Amino acid sequence: MIEDYTAWRFWFDAAQLAGTIAIGVYVWWDRRKKTTEKRFSALEEMVSGHAVSIKTINDAKKKKDGDCDKRLQRITDLEKDVHHLPSRQELTELSGKIGTLTEKLGTLDGRLSGINRAVDLLNQHHLRTD
Structure with a gap:
């Protein structure tokens, strides 16, 4: 029976060693898992x-x-508005035409003043003769 006891002791020690190794592996795996989770x-x-x-x-x-x-x-x-504005050449032509019209208006003003004076003289003449 002592021989059986020795065999049982051997297998118990082997199982204990396997259990200790299994616990060691589990602890190592668990710590690795916790480190990875952290x-x-x-x-x-x-x-x-960074999402914020x-x-x-x-x-x-x-x-x-x-x-x-x-x-x-x-x-x-603004580009559309500027596109419709007259060019420099068109403004120069317009300025020349306005200058010509100004001269003609000056001439007409002189003639109208003359006509107005003549009408006044005619009115005075008609008022005296009546």
Whole structure:
């Protein structure tokens, strides 16, 4: 029976060794898992912090794009308005025509003054003769 006891003792020690190795592997695996979870948690916190920054950047970009679109529309409207303005040559021609009209109006003013004086003289003559 002592021989059986030795065999049982050997297998009990072997099982105990296997159990200790299994517990060691489990502890090693569990600590590795916890370390990985901590690293992932840290990464998630960092990413969530960057998500706020990215949202802020996207909002600023949308605002900038909206402002750019408004300015582009204003520039387009101004270009349309400027396109319809007369050119330098047309303004020069217009200035010459206005100068000519001014001279003609001066001449007409002189003639009308003369005609007005003649009419006044005729009225005075008719008033005296009546």
